[in-house]
Amino acid sequence: MKEARLDFLRELANIGTGHATTALSQMLNGRLFQLVVPDAQMLPFTEAAEYMGGAEQVVVGIFIVISGDVKGHMAFLQPLESALVLLRLLTGIEQPELDELGRSALQELGNIMVTSYLNALSTMTNLLMVPSVPGLAIDMAGAVWESVLAGAQVTDEVTVIRTRFSADGEDIEGHILFLPDHEDFEKVARLFGLGEL
Amino acid sequence: MAKTVLITDDTAFMRMTLRNVIEKNGYQVVGEASDGEEAVALYQELQPDMVTMDITMPKMDGITAIKEIMKIDPKARIIVCSAMGQKPMVLEALSAGAKDFLVKPFDAERVVESLRKIGS
Numbered sequence: 628m629k630e631a632r633l634d635f636l637r638e639l640a641n642i643g644t645g646h647a648t649t650a651l652s653q654m655l656n657g658r659l660f661q662l663v664v665p666d667a668q669m670l671p672f673t674e675a676a677e678y679m680g681g682a683e684q685v686v687v688g689i690f691i692v693i694s695g696d697v698k699g700h701m702a703f704l705q706p707l708e709s710a711l712v713l714l715r716l717l718t719g720i721e722q723p724e725l726d727e728l729g730r731s732a733l734q735e736l737g738n739i740m741v742t743s744y745l746n747a748l749s750t751m752t753n754l755l756m757v758p759s760v761p762g763l764a765i766d767m768a769g770a771v772w773e774s775v776l777a778g779a780q781v782t783d784e785v786t787v788i789r790t791r792f793s794a795d796g797e798d799i800e801g802h803i804l805f806l807p808d809h810e811d812f813e814k815v816a817r818l819f820g821l822g823e824l
Numbered sequence: 825m826a827k828t829v830l831i832t833d834d835t836a837f838m839r840m841t842l843r844n845v846i847e848k849n850g851y852q853v854v855g856e857a858s859d860g861e862e863a864v865a866l867y868q869e870l871q872p873d874m875v876t877m878d879i880t881m882p883k884m885d886g887i888t889a890i891k892e893i894m895k896i897d898p899k900a901r902i903i904v905c906s907a908m909g910q911k912p913m914v915l916e917a918l919s920a921g922a923k924d925f926l927v928k929p930f931d932a933e934r935v936v937e938s939l940r941k942i943g944s
Contacts, residue, residue, distance in 0.1 A: 650907075653929040716933035738880075739928050742907035746927075749910040758908060760834060761881050 635816060636805075637667040642751065643744035644790050644803055647703075650743035654736060655794060669706035672776060672785045679787065679802050680706060682769030687725075689737025690775045691761045693745065697815060699743070702775045707765065709799045716794055725765065731772035734763045744803065752818050759820050774796040775804065826852040827943045830872040832863040832889065833905070834881040838928075842876055842905065845932045846920065851939060861886025864892045866917055867900070876935075877922065879906035879913065887913075887920055894921035901942045 668678060676682040687710040690702040692748045705713070714729050715721055717736065722729055738761045745756040764771045776785075785806060807815065829851050833839045839856045841855045846853055857863035861884040863886055867875060867937045875893065879886035886904060903921045906913075910928035922937045 633910040650929050653931070728836055728840070731835045735837045738835075739907045742880075742909075742928075746909045753897075755910055755912050756912075757913070758880055760880055 632816075633667065633669050635819070636669075639748060640667050640803070640805065641817075643747050643805065646747035647740040647744040648790065650739050651736070651792070652794075654739065668787050669784050671785060672772075674675040674805075675785050675787050676768045676772045679704060679768055679772075680800075682767060682772070685766065685769045686768045687733055687737075688764045688766075688771035689734055689741065689761050689773060690764070691738070692743055692759040693756050693758070693807070695757040696771070697748075697752075697756045697807055697811040699757070699805070699811060700775060701741045701806065702804045703740050703801060704768070704771060704775075704804070709801060712767060712797050712799055716797075721801050730763060734761055737761060737763070741803070744805070746774060748815075752815055754815070754818075775806075826850055827873040827939075828852050828854040828870070829939070830855045830857065830866055830870060830875045832857040832860070832876060832881070832886070833878040834858050838841055838878070838905075842935070846876075846939065847938070848932075849936045851943075860889030860892070863889045864896070867893050868896055871897075874899065874939060875900065875902045876905045877902050879904060879908045879917065887916055890917060890920040890922050899932065903938050903942055905935070905937050 670678055685707045686704050687707055688702055688704045693699045693701060710733055711722060714732060717732055741757050745758060749756050764774050787802055787804055790801055790803060828939050829846050831839050831842050831853055843853050855866045857866050859881045877886045877890060886906065890902055893902060904917045904922045904925045905928060907928040914925045923942045926934055926938060
């Protein structure tokens with residue numbers, strides 16, 4: 628059962644992440660952007676921060692609450708260094724640290740990525756998934772992770788999808804997390820004829 | 825005289841991006857709103873020829889703001905610029921009175937094309 632659930636989530640993640648990456652590539656004016664096949668893992672959430680590079684690593688996190696036909700939470704987390712590379716590619720300006728405009732740019736970029744992901748799933752399922760205004764946090768992964776999970780109906784395990792991109796020969800790493808509420812996840816699974824997972 | 829535009833988006837970065845595109849193409853940006861409430865107030869005050877409207881914003885979302893602006897001015901010309909491109913949301917925005925819907929990320933040409941079409 629766990630394998631079937633993971634396979635299904637992996638498939639959703641492939642589609643959603645594909646769209647999110649396409650959106651990102653468009654924002655970078657179509658600069659070549661390769662996506663390494665996303666790696667999906669189902670982990671106890673205590674281990675998830677470790678999987679994402681360690682609880683102590685400083686990350687930039689953008690998170691939203693999803694309402695509508697499917698409720699849940701979603702986040703895009705990336706190491707600060709990756710965020711700064713992305714920002715430079717986006718604005719053409721080298722920034723040693725994040726200023727207000729930089730934060731705003733990353734917030735918009737994260738928002739467009741997670742919303743593109745949701746748009747793809749919405750088209751597939753014909754279900755409405757409305758994103759909230761995104762929150763932005765820059766902190767150690769452990770702390771950001773707690774912000775993401777606050778309020779999410781996560782009981783024990785979460786599925787984390789790790790994606791890697793590269794543009795102009797630079798590596799960018801990011802993690803997209805999609806945490807649908809349990810009963811809504813079942814609703815989506817049923818639509819695909821998967822029954823109880 | 826250049827046509828005037830009011831930009832509405834909750835992120836400063838997107839407002840700046842839109843301003844650059846709009847001004848480069850011969851339009852005049854007369855104001856920037858960072859949420860729906862502000863957009864409605866600025867619309868009344870500035871009476872712009874066109875408005876760009878984000879959907880997901882704090883205080884008042886874009887759909888509500890479109891409805892409010894249409895109450896003030898049924899001839900208002902509003903272009904939605906939002907990442908939220910799901911069909912029910914697009915239909916809701918258009919039935920509320922929006923004249924066009926651009927899904928982010930959009931390219932500059934698409935914005936200009938919409939301004940030309942809606943502004944004429």
